[in-house]
Amino acid sequence: MARIAFILLCHKDPEAIIDQARRLTRAGDYISIHFDARGGKETFETIRAGLADNPNVTFATKRIKCGWGEWSLVQATLYAIEAAEQAFPRATHFYMLSGDCMSIKTAEYMHDFLDREDADFIESFDFFESDWIKTGIKEERLTYRHWFNERTQKWLFYQSFWMQRRLGLERQIPDDLQIMIGSQWWCLRRRTIEWLLEFTRNRPDVMRFFRTTWIPDETFFQTLVRHLVPETEIRTRTLTFLMFTDYGMPVVFYNDHYDLLLSQDYLFARKISPEAKELKKRLGDLFADTGVSFQISNEGRSLFQFLTGRGRDGRRFAQRFWETESSLGRNRELLMIVCKKWHVAKRLVSQIKEHSDIPCLEYLFNEENTYLPDLGGIEKSLEKRTRHRRAWVRMLFDYFDTDRMVVCLDPQGLDLIRDFYSDRSGTKLLEIECDFTDDYLSGHAKRTGLASDQTPEDALQRLLPTIRADMVHESDRIRDAEFEHYSRISQSKTPEENAAPLARFLGISEDEACEIASMHYLFSD
Known part of the structure; x- marks a missing residue:
């Protein structure tokens, strides 16, 4: 039977992390936690003490400071994966989560779901051919080196970028890799994780390449899984239900979304509002339940588009050419x-x-x-x-x-x-x-x-x-x-x-x- 090692990246709210870890390990699964080094040593020790009596919990082999869009997010994930792979030899699957994620099915349902299909679940679209990137730089994420954070060091980020462009310092992508892109929320089998860790040890050239790409958490695992695993064993989808607004911001779920979330063809949902206390309790109680059947209708995205689109009356400021x-x-x-x-x-x-x-x-x-x-x-x-x-x-x-x-x-x-x-x-x-x-x-x-x-x-x-x-x-x-x-x-x-x-x-x-x-x-x- 499937046993899941959850890979949790988090940076705040120690009590919520402790509750999440206890809940996810209640049915015999495991969890490996990387708590951002920016969160402080005292907060981290609170989490360690709160979970000290739980043998199904481990912590990343090393804590580092993480920044959005940086290699540090991938490195932190690898540290948590290494710890889980060593600590939980019975884990059959490794599931990537954040502190804002919550289960929307029972553990029993998840285990049955993963047992039915011997595959890795990860979004993996061709980087250059797909339209996954809607705005901002695209090829330049890969062909130039990025040492600075675009959000916190904007001037240095773009000065470095334009200098490389003016000097023609484009670099080559490793010849044997087809760069892929997709959501960072994946679920991989143990064999895939073992192959991936071995690859990271044997291919320093690839590791050097990804360390200076921009937003590598959307390309690193997506590329390596496609490189290591037969295509027939990959399902190009995430098992975590998430949506984005027209402004590129994640949709947040609240107490009244319980029925909608349960009817989606996913195992987890992101993001759950910190204020949705009732929703969190109901989902937490559900996870440990047994014998629950789910009616999957999967209309979440179309319903969201309908509801948010109401009242948006289009406005035109000039005639079209065929009108004139x-x-x-x-x-x-x-x-x-x-x-x-x-x-x-x-x-x-x-x-x-x-x-x-x-x-x-x-x-x-x-x-x-x-x-x-x-x-x-x-x-x-x-x-x-x-x-x-x-x-x-x-x-x-x-x-x-x-x-x-x-x-x-x-x-x-x-x-x-x-x-x-x-x-x-x-x-x-x-x-x-x-x-x-x-x-x-x-x-x-x-x-x-x-x-x-x-x-x-x-x-x-x-x-x-x-x-x-x-x-x-x-x-x-x-x-x-x-x-x-x-x-x-x-x-x-x-x-x-x-x-x-x-x-x-x-x-x-x-x-x-x-x-x-x-x-x-x-x-x-």
């Missing part, structure tokens, strides 16, 4: 139907087609596979259609040889509506107001990846009010924009009541409009 150089045409009229329930808008469109000769197109800016004519390739992707929106719609007018056309849009596309309203063409807008039952919202959450069939019902029920409020917000934004020639039909009104706004929108008689609106299953889910 292209118009739909002064004598043309674009009729836009806006509805969150796409099937309702599509049913209305089918009725309009049956009762008129107006060309109608369904969600051409939202649905990749909606039916469209062949217009030379621009129709093949949503990105192209949206980027060249006016030129694209003008081509559709030309294709159908018409001056009037109906298109369907999702309410979130307020910027599209504004763009078309600013054109010289005539523009009308019809909003279809629908009722949103809990069953419909649940289905919507699952279709869009905010939830899955495995999402616990209580967690889903807490999400529904947010989704409903988001849909109401989209509709309110459209109404607040006060577009000219705006009409609205509603599920709560009779076909006769909906006939007048529909007639104004299509420019037909109310009798014809009433016939269209009388479709008996128009609003059915």
Whole structure:
């Protein structure tokens, strides 16, 4: 059975470290601790004394001062690994953690998980081919030597960097290494750890190289594991659930994230807020429990993007080139139907087609596979259609040889509506107001990846009010924009009541409009 030696790098809060070590060793696992030398000798001695009676705890062979982005983080990890490898011969796996990490599964679940698959879990993407690095220097992390810390010695860091560049002092990457990059939170098998330690002793040239790279904790283990282990035995993922905001800062988890964390396909989560006392207690109690089953829905990232994206209304400060150089045409009229329930808008469109000769197109800016004519390739992707929106719609007018056309849009596309309203063409807008039952919202959450069939019902029920409020917000934004020639039909009104706004929108008689609106299953889910 799997036995885990946790490799813990930490620098503060001795009581929390003691609690974490006791918790993680409760089920027979081990822990090796490197406490940053900047944390002080007295604090470290408090940790040693608090864990002195625990035989499943050891400490790094040497304590050093650590700095973000420096080799010291890798060296501290190696010191902790060496101690664990020597002290715990029964350890089958070595799992990298920080003081901000907590388990989100039981120890029983973790052991079963690791027993099922004989593999190393580590993010390992090609350094040069992947887009893992989003900002800042990239190749220069490797090709120049970095002796100073960019955060604490910024002037020296960049002076050294620019001097090397001016003098052409680029260095070669070791010939036999393919440099890889990924998260520093990994889980490796004992055999891999033994190979890695042997490699560090036999290859001083590689060690010299990585000692002066920038942020080596994202490349050192990732590169060596790929170099030493067959590709078929590597899973390019981390078992620690972590997310980052748009500003590159780690997302912090609080007391109300308990259900969300348990449903993710990970063993640990980072970062847990120091203030989340209840969450820490519940997760700590869970770790030692047995016979617990988990419903894995794994919607954490999509849910976070949805929740943080609410209310971020885009702003544009200048026209796109296709807006200044292209118009739909002064004598043309674009009729836009806006509805969150796409099937309702599509049913209305089918009725309009049956009762008129107006060309109608369904969600051409939202649905990749909606039916469209062949217009030379621009129709093949949503990105192209949206980027060249006016030129694209003008081509559709030309294709159908018409001056009037109906298109369907999702309410979130307020910027599209504004763009078309600013054109010289005539523009009308019809909003279809629908009722949103809990069953419909649940289905919507699952279709869009905010939830899955495995999402616990209580967690889903807490999400529904947010989704409903988001849909109401989209509709309110459209109404607040006060577009000219705006009409609205509603599920709560009779076909006769909906006939007048529909007639104004299509420019037909109310009798014809009433016939269209009388479709008996128009609003059915």
